[in-house]
Amino acid sequence: MYSRVSLFRTSPPIYMKKDIVVIILAAGKSTRMKSALPKVLHKLCSRPMLGYVLDLVAGLKPKQVVAVLGNQQGLVRKVIPKGIKIVIQKKLIGTADAVKAGLSALKGFKGTVLVLYGDIPLLKKETLKKLIDYHFENNVDATLLTTTLKKPFGYGRIMRDKYSSVCGIVEEKDADEVQKDIKEINTGIIAFRKDRLAENLKYIRPNNRKKEYYLTDIIEILAKRDYLVDAVKVDDPQEALGINTRAELAKANSLMQKTINDKFMQNGVTIMDPASTFISFGTKIGADTVIYPFTVIESNVKIGKRCSVGPFAHLREGVELKDDVTAGNFIEMVRSRIGVKTFVKHFSYIADSSVGSNVNIGAGTVTANFDGIKKNHTIIENNVKIGSDTVIVAPAKIGKFAVTGAGSVITKNIPDRTVVVGVPARILTKKRKKNG
Ligand code: UD1
Ligand code: MG
Numbered sequence: 001m002y003s004r005v006s007l008f009r010t011s012p013p014i015y016m017k018k019d020i021v022v023i024i025l026a027a028g029k030s031t032r033m034k035s036a037l038p039k040v041l042h043k044l045c046s047r048p049m050l051g052y053v054l055d056l057v058a059g060l061k062p063k064q065v066v067a068v069l070g071n072q073q074g075l076v077r078k079v080i081p082k083g084i085k086i087v088i089q090k091k092l093i094g095t096a097d098a099v100k101a102g103l104s105a106l107k108g109f110k111g112t113v114l115v116l117y118g119d120i121p122l123l124k125k126e127t128l129k130k131l132i133d134y135h136f137e138n139n140v141d142a143t144l145l146t147t148t149l150k151k152p153f154g155y156g157r158i159m160r161d162k163y164s165s166v167c168g169i170v171e172e173k174d175a176d177e178v179q180k181d182i183k184e185i186n187t188g189i190i191a192f193r194k195d196r197l198a199e200n201l202k203y204i205r206p207n208n209r210k211k212e213y214y215l216t217d218i219i220e221i222l223a224k225r226d227y228l229v230d231a232v233k234v235d236d237p238q239e240a241l242g243i244n245t246r247a248e249l250a251k252a253n254s255l256m257q258k259t260i261n262d263k264f265m266q267n268g269v270t271i272m273d274p275a276s277t278f279i280s281f282g283t284k285i286g287a288d289t290v291i292y293p294f295t296v297i298e299s300n301v302k303i304g305k306r307c308s309v310g311p312f313a314h315l316r317e318g319v320e321l322k323d324d325v326t327a328g329n330f331i332e333m334v335r336s337r338i339g340v341k342t343f344v345k346h347f348s349y350i351a352d353s354s355v356g357s358n359v360n361i362g363a364g365t366v367t368a369n370f371d372g373i374k375k376n377h378t379i380i381e382n383n384v385k386i387g388s389d390t391v392i393v394a395p396a397k398i399g400k401f402a403v404t405g406a407g408s409v410i411t412k413n414i415p416d417r418t419v420v421v422g423v424p425a426r427i428l429t430k431k432r433k434k435n436g
Pocket of ligand 2: 117119242244
């Protein structure tokens with residue numbers, strides 16, 4: 001990777017490699033998503049896409065991180081951890097203006113400014129490290145992360161001169177037919193020497209179809225002023241997927257899902273059909289658990305070892321399955337904790353419940369948790385047997401070793417070791433023998 005200037009450049013960088021700050025641009029609207037929700041809060045595997053970018057940045061351990069917010073900043077702010085400086089872009093007039101806002105929080109800093117966009121969530125830490133290493137070791141003024149796409153539609157195209165040096169970026173909307181044919185694209189990630197970025201932003205003009213201040217215009221400005229501009233290519237173009245539309249969101253979601261599912265499989269979880277298994281970011285699953293097809297696991301779910309989940313299981317937020325639990329087929333669970341060696345099979349709805357160990361929940365059991373005003377809790381203690389089609393009208397507690405007959409409707413607490421039947425359930429047998 002030579003460029004016309006780098007061959008002559010010998011002076012060492014004026015700053016240290018560790019002198020690095022990150023500006024994350026997340027002020028934009030959700031125009032192409034046609035959404036009231038800010039784009040960066042749209043989710044991949046149940047997590048806002050900005051969360052992945054923030055993780056990536058944390059892994060780089062920069063000296064400072066500045067997030068530029070604008071559109072619905074109150075909402076976006078909620079996903080930004082403490083320690084990250086937030087600046088507000090007052091008018092959303094383009095990425096160059098957003099970077100300018102970011103720089104206002106970095107006065108006095110000398111070193112590398114890495115600009116990241118909040119809508120590029122699949123990027124890997126190693127790729128960014130490669131970019132930063134190249135930028136620093138070659139003493140470049142602006143290093144772009146680029147990639148090659150067979151269908152580059154929508155992305156800024158990389159212009160190279162007769163020496164093959166980067167000399168500009170042309171946006172899709174402003175490109176002519178020849179430029180549209182260029183397959184090398186701007187991923188949006190650029191490492192800058194801070195002083196070069198700061199002193200040249202002011203030359204950017206909104207002379208384009210969108211009448212915006214494009215950060216990408218700085219590349220031509222730097223090249224024309226004989227500053228050193230260079231590029232590092234990402235090998236896997238999927239990493240650089242920028243999300244502007246719902247279709248791109250769906251594509252990124254399935255790529256992220258593949259990464260999550262692959263990681264579970266590497267860690268000893270069997271996923272019978274990864275293509276029909278949707279597991280949220282942050283889920284915990286123990287080894288030797290088997291996930292059957294058509295399973296959806298939402299956020300904040302923890303599954304123990306040797307469990308069996310699905311087929312057709314929907315584990316919603318706040319579910320915890322201890323070891324050796326069988327959950328499914330056809331079940332829905334939410335905000336519930338299920339003890340070891342408990343079976344919840346065949347068409348059940350378990351909500352706001354604490355279920356003990358060695359419990360057997362019969363087919364079609366429902367915990368009726370909602371009374372129209374509030375959600376109520378069900379407690380099912382250890383070694384209980386719930387007969388098929390039981391409805392437990394919460395709040396209710398079913399004592400240990402109790403049994404409910406098929407079709408019973410539980411409306412009050414059931415003492416330990418009793419057998420109840422009917423609608424509403426009445427006591428049939430008191431003090432049932434252990435395991436009887
Ligand atoms: C941008 C690049 C394009 C690149 C593509 C990669 C520019 C002008 N174009 O296009 O070359 O190929 O990303 O995905 O940069 N934002 C602000 N304030 C603004 C405008 C945008 O903070 O005033 C933020 C957005 O929230 C977003 C990011 O900047 O996170 C990029 O903006 P977006 O509109 O998605 O740019 P693209 O059209 O994708
Ligand atoms: Mg974009």
